[in-house]
Amino acid sequence: MTGALQIEALTVGYGGAPVLHDVSFALAPGEVVALLGANGAGKTTLLRTLVGLVAATAGTLRLDAGDLRTLRTEERARRGLALVPDGQSVVAELTVEENLHLGALWRHRGRARTRAVDEIFTLFAPLARRRDSAGHQLSGGERQMLALGRALIAEPVVLALDEPSLGLAPLVVAQLMGTLREAARQRGLTVLLAEQNVTSALSIADRGVVLDLGRIVADAPADQLAADETLRHAYLGF
């Protein structure tokens, strides 16, 4: 598995109303791509379609040339595709440690799983102190760290994140993005980062893809997107 992700002519709709129209782009192995766009642009729908929570109407999804559309969500996860969804994806009733074990279940067994959990505690030191706390007792920042750590522990080849900065203080966002960039670099992860916090996302991305009303309106290197004033004003709001 190298983490080459290919999205071709993807069309998705809810109850007959199309949300994504003919969306095509690809991620090279190890590439970090920011998926940008306003509310309702279709970012979340695209990520949910990628992991199989929403069915595509048409198009193809390939991970390392393997067809994803025929696989159920859990099988896509076992192929190395991880999504950190927005909001409350931590299992509130489980402890921090149990959440991590859950993420590691199919990838690691026995002592290897314990070692993998310890590695995540090293990467996210504040979580180690909350090891036995239930998910519902964590702050927003801790929950986001746990969701990211839980995705990383399964050693995915492609990591998709939906608005990881949502509701977090700027300092926490900066820490989270730094950890994400570092983890991606060290592990050779392909990352698809959906964000409304454009500055943060572009600061760690190699490339940016801009969605507007379900269509791709720009696909360019991150620094080029950040410098394009017309595009920034029209679609990115800064």
Added chain:
Amino acid sequence: MDRLLFLFATGLARGAVFALFALSLVLIWRAARIINFAQGAMALVATYLAFAVTGLTGSYAAGLAAGILGGAAIGWAIERGVMRHAPHSTPLAGVIVAIGLVMVLQSLLGIVFGPQYRPMAAPFDETPIFLGGVPVLSPYDLFILVVALGVMGLLAVLFTRTSLGLQLRASAFAPEVSRMLGVRVDRMVTIGWMLSAAVAALAALLLIPTELGLNPHSTDMLFVYAFTVAVVGGLDSPVGALVGGLTVGVVISLVTGYLGSTVAPIGVLVLLVVVLLVRPGGVFSMREARTA
């Protein structure tokens, strides 16, 4: 005082069975978010199977094993064959299907085995043992108590100490997130139904020998009591099922002993109404989440 002690002890034994059956309802609720009104009827089918196997082999243990395994098989068949295909858009659909199943299963049992009560022998003596001249528990009551509490202990270990238990809990609380983490949630739901139906079958197998006998409606009152226990304890709470079961068992025993058996069901229903009014989620219902 002797009578109080006796009623308390036998109430604990009955309560352990109520707790076990209530736990089976909690297991289904946590696995599939369905209040399975067919649980009693499903347990009865397993009990008839146990009755037949014991009759054929002459062995209580063989009947007990067949009943528990049969219960698991019934749980598998009902989930795969019926419940999985019920619409999930509203919880009411599953409830209506479950009520339909009660009618079908009880009618089939009536057609095949007839409406008469069939005596089911207990494997141990039901005469109370005297401790210091005071009647306490019969050997069979002791057997019930040990088996029920033992099974609950094993389930606690399964859910809190094993990978399967972690997946079962995660699938129940957060099925979508669990899927994204590679957990085969559909399989967990089936296992939840199998576990639940096996536990309910065991509860029915333990209780029926102490009642009038085996009949297509033998588990009706057991279901009502256990449902009360599950609601009083909190449908999400195995601890609630245990504490609620033992409490209801003792209350029924004391009310029956001092006020008469006709008053006991009324007492249980009063308890149900009071809890629903004061704490609708149950006494041991789940925590509130941190919001900041």
